[in-house]
Amino acid sequence: MKDLGCCNITTYIAELDKSDEVRKKCELLLTVSISRFFRDREFWQSLEKKFLPDLIKKNTERINVWSAGCACGDEVYSFKIVWDCLENDFVHIPKLKVIATDMNPEYLDRARSGIYPPSSLKEVKKELQLKYFKRKAGKKxxxxxxxxxxxxxxxxxxxxxxxxxxxxxxxxLRNNVLTYYEDLLKKKAFRKILESLAPYGFLIIGSHESLPFETRNLTGIAPYPFVFRKGPEK
Ligand SMILES: C[S@@+](CC[C@H](N)C(=O)[O-])C[C@H]1O[C@@H](n2cnc3c(N)ncnc32)[C@H](O)[C@@H]1O
Known part of the structure; x- marks a missing residue:
C-alpha cells in the first residue's frame, strides 16, 4: 500500500481492481512457504512400505508425481529420499518423473538450491540426515x-x-488451495486436479484439510484421513 501511495484499504482495493500486475504482486505477498521435510512423518513411512510398492507392482514403466504448491521443495526432496531408499528393495524399478510447481518464483529458486535451515530437518532421521544432507561450511x-x-x-x-x-x-496437494481459497474456487481447482490423477493414483492433501466435495471416484486410505486413491478408469 505504501509503494502505491494508498493510505487506506479502499484506495488499495481500487488499485487492485485497476491493475492485474498489482493484483499478482498482492497474491504473491500473501503466499506462505511454511513446510518441512517428512511433514506428517508416519504417512511417509506408509508411502515407502506400502503405497509405492503397490503402485510399482501395477505400473512397471513410469511413475508420474506432481507436487502442487511445493513451496521451497521440502516435500519434493522428501519424496526423492523415499524413492532412493526404495530402489534398493526392488529388482525392477520404474522410471520416475517429478513435476514440482508453485506460483511463487522465489520459492522455486530456493527449492532448486536445496538449502535449508535445521528447523526444516527436525523430522528427518539421523541416518537419513547423514546420507542425504551436507552442512554448509561455516553456516547453520x-x-x-x-x-x-x-x-x-x-x-x-x-x-x-x-x-x-x-x-x-x-x-x-497439501496446505495450499484447500486451505487458502474460498469454496467456489477450491471446487473449480479441485475438479481439474482430480481429472489429472491417473486411475489407481494417490492424492495426498494436508492433514488438517478436507475434500471440497464428495466423490465416489476417491476412496479414503486408512488410517490417514488425508490420503485418497482413485478408482479404475470409467
Ligand atoms: C504452506 S506452503 C505448503 C508447502 C507444502 N505443500 C507442504 O504442505 O509442506 C503453501 C504453498 O502453496 C503455494 N500456493 C498457494 N496458492 C497457490 C496457487 N493458487 N497456485 C500455486 N501455488 C500456490 C504457496 O506459494 C506456497 O508455496
Missing part, C-alpha cells in the same frame, strides 16, 4: 545431496489454471 544450513536434485521439473504454475500434465500416479 544444510544442502541436499546433488543426486536428489536430479530429474525434478520445477515450474511456475497457478493452481487455478489447468494442471501441468495428466495421468499423475501421485499428487501432493
Amino acid at each position: 544450513l544444510f544442502e541436499v545431496d546433488a543426486s536428489l536434485k536430479e530429474e525434478i521439473d520445477w515450474k511456475i504454475h497457478h493452481l487455478l489454471s489447468d494442471p501441468p500434465g495428466s495421468k499423475f500416479d501421485i499428487i501432493f
